[in-house]
Amino acid sequence: MKAAVLYKGRMSVEEMPEPVPAAGQVLVAPLACGVCGSDLHARDHGDHLCNLLHRAGFRGFMDPDRPVVMGHEFCAALLEPSAGLPVGQRVVAQPFLVDADGLALIGYSNRYNGAFAERMLLQRDALIAVPDQVPTDVAAMTEPLAVAVHAVNQSGADKDCAFAVYGCGPVGLFIIARLKALGLGPVLAIDPVPSRRAMAERLGADAVIAPDGAASTEWWRGHDLHIGLSDTMAAASGTTRRAVLFECVGKPGMLTAIAEAAPVAATVVVAGVCMETDAIEPALLIQKSIQLRFVFAYSPQEFAEAFAMICARPEALAPMLTGETTLTQVDRAFAALTAGGEQVKMMVKA
Numbered sequence: 001m002k003a004a005v006l007y008k009g010r011m012s013v014e015e016m017p018e019p020v021p022a023a024g025q026v027l028v029a030p031l032a033c034g035v036c037g038s039d040l041h042a043r044d045h046g047d048h049l050c051n052l053l054h055r056a057g058f059r060g061f062m063d064p065d066r067p068v069v070m071g072h073e074f075c076a077a078l079l080e081p082s083a084g085l086p087v088g089q090r091v092v093a094q095p096f097l098v099d100a101d102g103l104a105l106i107g108y109s110n111r112y113n114g115a116f117a118e119r120m121l122l123q124r125d126a127l128i129a130v131p132d133q134v135p136t137d138v139a140a141m142t143e144p145l146a147v148a149v150h151a152v153n154q155s156g157a158d159k160d161c162a163f164a165v166y167g168c169g170p171v172g173l174f175i176i177a178r179l180k181a182l183g184l185g186p187v188l189a190i191d192p193v194p195s196r197r198a199m200a201e202r203l204g205a206d207a208v209i210a211p212d213g214a215a216s217t218e219w220w221r222g223h224d225l226h227i228g229l230s231d232t233m234a235a236a237s238g239t240t241r242r243a244v245l246f247e248c249v250g251k252p253g254m255l256t257a258i259a260e261a262a263p264v265a266a267t268v269v270v271a272g273v274c275m276e277t278d279a280i281e282p283a284l285l286i287q288k289s290i291q292l293r294f295v296f297a298y299s300p301q302e303f304a305e306a307f308a309m310i311c312a313r314p315e316a317l318a319p320m321l322t323g324e325t326t327l328t329q330v331d332r333a334f335a336a337l338t339a340g341g342e343q344v345k346m347m348v349k350a
Helices: 037-044 046-055 142-155 170-181 194-202 213-221 229-234 254-261 282-287 300-312 314-320 327-338
Strands: 002-007 010-015 025-034 073-078 090-092 096-099 102-105 120-123 161-166 187-190 207-209 242-247 267-270 291-294 321-326 345-349
Touching: 002 327, 010 327, 037 046, 037 327, 073 120, 073 142, 096 120, 142 170, 142 242, 142 267, 142 300, 161 170, 161 213, 170 187, 170 194, 170 300, 170 314, 187 194, 187 213, 194 207, 194 314, 207 213, 213 254, 242 254, 254 267, 254 282, 300 314, 314 321, 321 327, 327 345
Parallel strands: 161 187, 161 242, 187 207, 242 267, 267 291, 321 345
Antiparallel strands: 002 010, 025 073, 025 120, 025 345, 073 090, 096 102
């Protein structure tokens, strides 16, 4: 079978051995797979990314000195009957496989190939059937949406919160969509790229701005929240509003910048993956009573919540699908997303 193989920072389409299911596994054909920001990190900073995961104690992550087939945001078709589902049934699943060597993360494993291939293996008991009314490309967004579901769940978000999302790439946009699907808001979206601000507005953001400290300060003030201690102590409105800010950029300096721009007693949820050493000034965060919450991945229940959200309104996330390519042209999708611009979520199609 053909697969797009990452090896030593380069992608190439190669012939690979056919995957053979073991007990508890099923053979599927990927139909569509999104390119994730973590895929770009793995290609460009593989050694660093793998070092981080190994330091975090994840034994199932890939060895960057060996070939790997990425792709973990997928919708696939069964090539054999499984769990009462017929051949050809479209499915999604969490990108994990369990074998005698432990847990493997599909798309970042040297033992199992990901969805940038003609065939792959999935865990039989993880399969979720995709209903007919859900387009394949939209179903493939279940995995990244689950990341947003987890981030929102961990934020403590409720009806008394006002929100700001810094960075309107896929993670930030999924968070905006999740907040609005839950009926939460108001939501302020902040991004320097006009097309991404426009996308945030399409997905339901109540206000969109380019990075501008004065504008964000005024927006918070309009919701009875203040970024300075003196203004907060002087306010006598008795508001019960709380501020929740999502950091979805992942660049050095963002945590400090957001802490300075955040209302007093805000919660900052860190979903952006900064690959460099960053510095914060704890005394500033202490004086403003800022709470930092770092989030990663999702639970099986949150994956199911993401899928249920997609099935309820498949059309809601469709605007994020801004491009597609074929298996033999995966490197073009990587190049387009690395360059930035108007691409948001690109799909690799069978």
